[in-house]
Amino acid sequence: MRRLRGALAPYLMILPGGLWMAVFFVVPLVFMFSVSLMTGNIIDGFKQTWHWQNYTDGFHTYGDKLVRSLWYGLLATVACIALAYPAAYWIAFKGGRRKSTYLFLLLLPFFVSFVLRTLAWKLVLTDNGPLLGPLRNHGLLPSDFHVLDSGFAVVSGLTYNFLPFMVLPIYVALERIDYRVIEASYDLYASRTQAFLRVVLPLSLPGVFAGVIMTFVPVASDYVNSEVLGGPNNVMIGHIIRTEYFDNSSYALASALSFSLMALLLVGIFAYARALGTEDVLEAAGR
Amino acid sequence: MTETQHAPLRDDPGRAEDAVPAIELAGVRKEYHAYGETVAAVQGVDLAIAQGEFFSLLGPSGCGKTTTMRMVAGFEEPTAGEVYLLGESVTGVPANRRDVNMVFQSYALFPHMSVFENVAFGLRRKRTPKAEITERVTEMLRIVDLTGRERRRPSELSGGQQQRVALARALVNRPRALLLDEPLGALDLKLRQAMQVELKRIQREVGITFVYVTHDQGEALTMSDRIAVMNDGLVEQLGTPREIYERPASKFVAGFIGTSNLLAGDAVESGGGTSVLKHGDGGRIEVGREFATGDKVELTVRPEKMQITADEPGDGLCRVHGKVSEVVYLGTSTNYNVTTDGGADVVVFVQNAMNAEDVARRGDTVWLSWEPQHSYVIGSAE
Known part of the structure; x- marks a missing residue:
């Protein structure tokens, strides 16, 4: 009896989490997939007709928004790496005893709601707001200059909102590097640049990889930033899905678009993992 | 080469x-x-x-x-x-x-590189020609007996092998x-x-x-x-x-190198470059330095230089008298812990070469003796 309980223990431990995921992730996913193949409307009701055309319709109508979402996701992810890596590097190697203070400061904005922060950006960046208003009034900026309602504003907002998801994994990867390994590279005639490129960077790549997955996926499917900062010309697919679902009640189309986005993201991530995640790349970097 | x-x-x-x-x-x-x-x-x-x-x-x-x-x-x-x-x-x-090159305590091998690349790291930084790198790394891996492990990662090696990679990585740079x-x-x-x-x-x-x-x-x-x-x-x-x-x-x-017995004695006579110290009842230690009568002198004697006997040793040997407090059998030798009449705790190593039995038992009173040249004075106090 005791032995049986011992053998069952690991399964019992994953049971609550597993059940939770089954009920709140797998069931809705299957249900949504079924909806994505239905036809009908909110008044007459929806019927399962295996209508694959929902997918092609989605691509025809919103293909450009899907591509834009992936493009913005890519830009914001690259911007996140560019900002997060030096910050994480500095905290990990120069932070000394205040490391956790610096990390906390970096995370501090995230105690404020996501939507509220994005709205605050809108207030700051609006044409006559506290930043642009004075500059425009003094002729320092042309009167037709805006930041809002541009792709730049959306990507900036996305970068800002998802920066910690990049900083934290990179920080963890850098922090785990044994400093003596870096000293060993200096001892073996490496300059500071070579020590970074041959030792520190390759050893931190798993952190960058984790950071990319944790930012690119939510960024590409984000709907708040494009709605608040982007205006009508920079709409991302998340915003479309939301509108189709809640405003137009086109449940089938919205579901089909969701699955299309999911498929694209999965393909993108797997292609990326194949390109970067293998150990042969690390080996090449060591040469 | x-x-x-x-x-x-x-x-x-x-x-x-x-x-x-x-x-x-x-x-x-x-x-x-x-x-x-x-x-x-x-x-x-x-x-x-x-x-x-x-x-x-x-x-x-x-x-x-x-x-x-x-x-x-x-x-x-x-x-x-x-x-x-x-x-x-x-x-x-x-x-x-x-x-100069260093072998680190924790080896500090590059975990993302193969054994070969670890060893070649210094040569690559010095822009050594490729053919020479291959030759020198191969030769060095042969010296440290790691031929055939070139493509392994450090994590796939045992501790001793990692140690040898670290050694090769430093030595290959001559x-x-x-x-x-x-x-x-x-x-x-x-x-x-x-x-x-x-x-x-x-x-x-x-x-x-x-x-x-x-x-x-x-x-x-x-x-x-x-x-x-x-x-x-x-x-x-x-x-x-x-x-x-x-x-x-x-x-x-x-104290730091090996086991040492620390003894102290009072100088009772001196002259001709030597002194005699008194240590407890019957304890007589000769040292190769002159001290003023009454000086307290500290000296060390290595445990393997001491003899343990029941009878009083012959003239010319340093000796102290004491009681065996512990006997520890160690296979090739036996350790005797002795508390001297002068109050010092000393250890004596006796090789178990011929003795079929222990030379003394716990509680026995014994004499410890040694040649005068094995006494080393390490300090004195008035």
Whole structure:
């Protein structure tokens, strides 16, 4: 009896989490997939007709928004790496005893709601707001200059909102590097640049990889930033899905678009993992 | 590259250069500032390490031996004093431009590179031609007995193999000197003993100066040509293993190296360059120095130099009287713990060569005796 309980223990431990995921992730996913193949409307009701055309319709109508979402996701992810890596590097190697203070400061904005922060950006960046208003009034900026309602504003907002998801994994990867390994590279005639490129960077790549997955996926499917900062010309697919679902009640189309986005993201991530995640790349970097 | 297996890897430096020490430290100090206080980790060390020598820095943790080595490697700059490599001052020269290499305590291998790439790292940084890199790395892996493991990752190797990769990675660059920071500390006893012999063989084969930092006196005694015993940021004694073991210069060295019996006695007569000390009832110890009558003198005697007998020993031997407090049988030898009438606790090692039985039992009163030349005076007080 005791032995049986011992053998069952690991399964019992994953049971609550597993059940939770089954009920709140797998069931809705299957249900949504079924909806994505239905036809009908909110008044007459929806019927399962295996209508694959929902997918092609989605691509025809919103293909450009899907591509834009992936493009913005890519830009914001690259911007996140560019900002997060030096910050994480500095905290990990120069932070000394205040490391956790610096990390906390970096995370501090995230105690404020996501939507509220994005709205605050809108207030700051609006044409006559506290930043642009004075500059425009003094002729320092042309009167037709805006930041809002541009792709730049959306990507900036996305970068800002998802920066910690990049900083934290990179920080963890850098922090785990044994400093003596870096000293060993200096001892073996490496300059500071070579020590970074041959030792520190390759050893931190798993952190960058984790950071990319944790930012690119939510960024590409984000709907708040494009709605608040982007205006009508920079709409991302998340915003479309939301509108189709809640405003137009086109449940089938919205579901089909969701699955299309999911498929694209999965393909993108797997292609990326194949390109970067293998150990042969690390080996090449060591040469 | 080498015709014979035992040709030294370094080019023959020539007779004239041989006189120049591989490493010289002159008045080297290192201070750290922490919490508003200044702590001197190394407080004035002078050393000259000859070319091709196996030299050990031996001492307890915190004695400054690692800091001293790191100043030679270029990871720390001395607060005062100079470091010379082959007669040239290297003050201000960073680690990546010093012609010495280091084997780190935890090996510090590059986890993302194969064994081959780890060993080739230094040569690649020096832009050595590809063909030569392959040749030298292959040769070095042969010397450390790792042929066939070139493509493995460090994590796929055992501790002893990782140790040898670290050694090869440093030696392949043919440095002026190899610095080893407690390199065997992480290995188990059997492997450590095997590696001690192995290190000695490799050092003979490559002919490079080895500077070995350790807190393990056995290791230092086994491998070194010379040892510097460090304590509190200073060199307490510098000498061959035999000198340091048999003639410890201070109480610290006597206590740190091997087991030492500390005895104290009052000078009762002296003259002709010797003194006789009284230690308890019947205790008579001769030492090779004159002391004023009444001086309290401290001396050490190694446990294996003492004889244990029931009867009073003959004239000419130093002797003390005491009671056996413990007998510990160790296979090849037996340890007798004896409390002397003078109040000192001493240990005597007796080889179990012929004795079928213990020479004394717990509670027996016995005489301990030894030749006068085995007494080493380490201090005196009025």
